[in-house]
Amino acid sequence: MTDIASLKVKTGLAEMLKGGVIMDVTTPEQAIIAEEAGACAVMALERVPSDIRAEGGVARMADPTIIQSIMAVVSIPVMAKARIGHFVEAQILEALGADYIDESEVLTPADDSYHINKYDFKVPFVCGCRNLGEALRRIGEGAAMIRTKGEPGTGNVVEAVRHMRTVMSEIRALTLMPQEELMTAAKNMGAPYDLVLYIAKHGKLPVVNFAAGGIASPADAALMMHLGCDGIFVGSGIFKSSDPKARAKAIVLATTHYKDAKLLAEISKDLGQPMTGIEISTLDNSQRMQERGW
């Protein structure tokens, strides 16, 4: 029996992206630079997170023309972002043939209580999380891939580190709990019980987990790989730097060879200015994109 877009096929594409770098791009020219640098996928956007942050207002799904023009020039998967809860934006992205949808806190949420029921779609979804409970709620809704939220558009890796460490340490804690404690753990973290049981048994998420939100250098990417993520999203970090080509290539190499510090030293040389970073404590709560999501 042939089964199109089964869960296995959706999670499977994320498995193929592992060890790779997914880059935010806003034009076909940037998409070609990303593919040339060795990106395993691109995220087609109207504005990168740091511009969304700077310009303010409501951030929505990109114009389909942008997404299609990017799909036309690269052979790697093209992802696109829909607002949290905006299932019609997601339907439009599916109709365009996007390969993955990011139901993303970088855009302004369209629903302040509910996320999209991702089982309704043939196209797979990736969602952000800050902790294990949030990751498992998204997987319970049908997400086929998870990423940390970090703090997008800041060029500051501290939040992505916090979120990755939190998820990994909560996973480890579950594997040590006796069976009778797991229901209360599920209640406390607001996670589906069956997925908590899965984590306790297997010691890992049932889907791929990438790092995102603030990664700006090869060293940042390697750090996140050491902390246990499966691959890297770079948003503003590449095309807001002074030499996107060199930086993109270096981040791809650093993600593959993250354990080789000598090589990291070589590839970190002469990359020009990284994007200007933002200290997280200078952001007030309304500016913290990571708080979006339920």
Next chain:
Amino acid sequence: MKKCVGVLALQGAFREHRQVLEKLGCDVVEVRKSSDLEGIHGLIIPGGESTTIGKLLNIDGIGKKIKELGTKDLPIFGTCAGMILLSKTIIGSDQYSLDLMDTVVERNAFGRQVASFETDLIVPALGSNSLRAIFIRAPYLREVAPNVGILAEYEGKIVFARQGNLLASAFHPELTSDQRVHKYFLDMIDEHWAK
């Protein structure tokens, strides 16, 4: 013979291949640089993005070394992106190739991700029970030279083939629990090293 199998670990689903091989009793080496290729009895090139893996192969002479080993009959098995990288001709692309199999491959040949699928394949070389095969933005072989054996087709398209020491599948046997494809490859390794 305790087999030591390399899995190219530059990008993609190398962990899954590693797990299957370990279940089958092999030692596994994750191959990231040319020196990791020393002493392996066979090599798997996993699924992933063929353009990404190709670019990483082009560094440190690792691709050149793999090509050399393949020419000297080291058993090599490529899945999905691996099938693309093994093929001498990649339609519509000038991307990096290991240039080993006399095959013409078409990338993303079944369509974009929304058209990805799983199905039951009949593979006579693996027995009469069908094989659950997962195709993800999969390629297929549009043409093969006479010295390439066709092991399976799906809707008339070649999705599994062997040319001597080289094996290529468009689907992902590492994502299912059926180990027959990996066992078939390990038999190829045994045959080669018995010589």
